[in-house]
Amino acid sequence: MTTETLAGLMAAARKQLSEAGIETASLDVRLLLQAATGFAHEDLIVMPNTAIEPRAAVLFKAYIARRLNHEPVSRILGTREFYGRPFAVSPAVLDPRPDTEVVVELALKHMRAGRFIDLGTGSGAIAITLCAENPHLEGIATDVSPEALSIAAENANTLGVSNRLQFIQSNWFEQIEGQFDLIISNPPYIKRAENLPPEVKNFDPHLALFGGEDGLNSYRAIASGAAARLAQGGLIVVEIGHDQAAKVVEISKLCDLMLFDRVADLGGRDRGLAFRRP
Ligand SMILES: C[S@@+](CC[C@H](N)C(=O)[O-])C[C@H]1O[C@@H](n2cnc3c(N)ncnc32)[C@H](O)[C@@H]1O
Known part of the structure; x- marks a missing residue:
């Protein structure tokens, strides 16, 4: 040989x-x-x-x-770097993307301290990074998938922030009580009919990808539930698809949420929106 x-x-x-x-x-x-x-x-x-x-x-x-x-390298190796930290990934969670880092940055820019909720936490990339970057933040990470929550909890433990994070299985706000200074989410936002590369279609969980016929169902659910859960002066930050800004602003306006900041992704397209209630 x-x-x-x-x-x-x-x-x-x-x-x-x-x-x-x-x-x-x-x-x-x-x-x-x-x-x-x-x-x-x-x-x-x-x-x-x-x-x-x-x-x-x-x-x-x-x-x-x-x-x-066409299996992504991160899935083969079971780990993906996000905001400079290694996150374990499993078939139950979205492979966290560099685009989401700019959404985290948008939230960090406006949040000095307080309590947040991360809706649809997946690997925990957003919630864990918020805690790791700012010791004055604490919060709740939710997901409808118990398998995702268990990966997120494992990542929080490995990255040393589990003392400031609670994990709750919930369909958006259904099981959630109390109010938050920050509501943040990277929800499923892909249109049902969208053509996806095999790396995404065959390896990211579909629960993490698709947001209904027009891709906007998650924003409707989050915007309509947010009023009751947002503390006075609180902030909502969402990641959006590259062509969804106008539609998400419109949905949010119907729920009395006004756009006050936005961030573009590495390709220069709108990727994160921040809202407040006037
Ligand atoms: C696009 S992934 C985002 C994962 C992670 N936050 C990130 O940025 O990498 C969306 C997440 O929302 C969760 N999800 C889907 N429908 C949900 C629902 N009705 N309530 C709560 N979470 C949901 C999925 O399981 C998935 O983990």
């Missing part, structure tokens, strides 16, 4: 992923090879001829086979 080297494995896998039309082939190969072999990024560059243990080579090839099936 011939021994395989780092460079040989990398080149073959890169070719396979590129030929399958995967645009991030080089980056994906590097991350999967590092995970399978335990080598660092620098090792791949300075020691390309290093021989790889057969067991690590088999594991790497299994990872590549999964990537060829």
Whole structure:
């Protein structure tokens, strides 16, 4: 049996992923090879001829086979970085996206201290980051999915903020009592008929993706329930789809919520909206 080297494995896998039309082939190969072999990024560059243990080579090839099936790297490895911290992900939670980081930033910009609720917490990316970035924030993280809540609780524990977070299974505000200085959500907002890449359609839970026929059902539920749960002077921050700003502003106005700030994503499109009640 011939021994395989780092460079040989990398080149073959890169070719396979590129030929399958995967645009991030080089980056994906590097991350999967590092995970399978335990080598660092620098090792791949300075020691390309290093021989790889057969067991690590088999594991790497299994990872590549999964990537060829369009499974995202974060799902293969079970972890995704969000706001500089590692979050465990499972099939029950949305793979947290860089776009959501700007929505967290919008909330942090306006919140010095207080109590928040994160509706549809998934991996806990938003709620946990708020607590980790600002020690004067505490809150409730909710989800309708108990499996998602258990991943979020595990992440809160690992990232050292579980003393300021409570987890409640709830359909939006149904099981929630009390009032909050911040209501924040990245709800499901994709239209039922939208065409999605296989990485999303086959691997993110559909409960986390689809917001009904027009994609706006979650905003209707959140805006109509918010009045009773928003403290005096409180703030609502939501993530939106890139073409939904006008519609979400309209829905919120019907519930007496006025837009007062917005943030664009890394591609320059509206991604986060902030509302107050006048
Ligand atoms: C787009 S994902 C966002 C996950 C996470 N907050 C993030 O930004 O990565 C939406 C989340 O809302 C949850 N969800 C869907 N319908 C819900 C409902 N009726 N009530 C509460 N949560 C719901 C899903 O389970 C999913 O975790």
